[in-house]
Amino acid sequence: MSKQSRPIYSLVVPIYNEEAVLPLLLHRLDRLLEALDGPAEVIFVDDGSRDCSPIVLAARARDNPSYRYIRLSRNFGHQVAITAGMDRASGDAVIVMDADLQDPPELVLEMVAKWREGYEIVYAQRLSREGEGRFKKATADLFYRLLDRLASVEIPRNVGDFRLIDRKVLAAFSTMREKDRFVRGMFAWMGFKQTAVTFHRQPRAAGETKYPLRKMLRLAANGIVSFSDAPLRLALWVGMAVSALAMLYAACVVVMWFTQAHLVPGWSSTVVITALLSGINMMMTGIMGLYVGRIHNEVKGRPLYLVDQRVGFEDGAEAMAA
Numbered sequence: 001m002s003k004q005s006r007p008i009y010s011l012v013v014p015i016y017n018e019e020a021v022l023p024l025l026l027h028r029l030d031r032l033l034e035a036l037d038g039p040a041e042v043i044f045v046d047d048g049s050r051d052c053s054p055i056v057l058a059a060r061a062r063d064n065p066s067y068r069y070i071r072l073s074r075n076f077g078h079q080v081a082i083t084a085g086m087d088r089a090s091g092d093a094v095i096v097m098d099a100d101l102q103d104p105p106e107l108v109l110e111m112v113a114k115w116r117e118g119y120e121i122v123y124a125q126r127l128s129r130e131g132e133g134r135f136k137k138a139t140a141d142l143f144y145r146l147l148d149r150l151a152s153v154e155i156p157r158n159v160g161d162f163r164l165i166d167r168k169v170l171a172a173f174s175t176m177r178e179k180d181r182f183v184r185g186m187f188a189w190m191g192f193k194q195t196a197v198t199f200h201r202q203p204r205a206a207g208e209t210k211y212p213l214r215k216m217l218r219l220a221a222n223g224i225v226s227f228s229d230a231p232l233r234l235a236l237w238v239g240m241a242v243s244a245l246a247m248l249y250a251a252c253v254v255v256m257w258f259t260q261a262h263l264v265p266g267w268s269s270t271v272v273i274t275a276l277l278s279g280i281n282m283m284m285t286g287i288m289g290l291y292v293g294r295i296h297n298e299v300k301g302r303p304l305y306l307v308d309q310r311v312g313f314e315d316g317a318e319a320m321a322a
Ligand code: UDP
Pocket: 013, 014, 015, 016, 017, 018, 047, 075, 076, 077, 078, 081, 097, 098, 099, 100, 102, 208, 209, 210, 211
């Protein structure tokens, strides 16, 4: 079978040790491809899996012209993996979805309908989350609230990375090469015509979460630092408030010095003030460090990822670096 003409739809699916869910995923994707109203490609981005996922997916990309497979040279993380897939998407509409079927492939048809209506970004909004622990739900809720408060752009709540974007948006996205990525925020920042479709999020179809607390915290920190300078401003306000208090205290001491005969300057208060001020100082330095760290990260100018292997692409190159 020859390669089909340029696809209308590109589905980008990040994969990190997902062998348990692959048979079901491939089945559901096949069904989705049949249901779509035009030619589609599925791009699997293997984010450095160490299980059998690479073998299964590369085989699928070889056998079936609708499937493609890219392997990153190591685990770069979910946000970079989806970027790598989007970079290689050639469809008019690009859909990003998780491998574990928590993002139901059938919802893509609804997204496509919205896209046909003229929307350029269609994101999937969760009405509920099942099969996820209380802790995950509570922390996610807290994070979205905080982000809502702090972010300089409006980032929709309960929206993950499951979304459809138009080719035009993809072109804009490709120009944003920041290293510490919070992709859902980047789309919110971009604007264009956006809308939501809603769904009830099911538990993972198989396997375990690839987002341990450590990765979740990193994502949350990226989201807040990338889209808000509130922490910096907080340091400024706290610093000013503390200085004001210190001056007030100094005034009190002067008054006491004039009014009280035997004023013994207690060294404890001195110690308290010194400690407080150096604490505040340290906090501000810490916050500056956060931002300086990011500048450092950008200045390094490394590519976002390296590609180890490609299968099933038009140019037929099996191994090349991006
Ligand atoms: N994933 C990835 N790289 C990672 C972690 C996750 O490509 O370092 C993929 C994973 O295979 C899945 C998606 O990102 O397709 C979402 O991960 P997961 O379902 O484990 O996250 P959760 O739904 O638990 O937040």
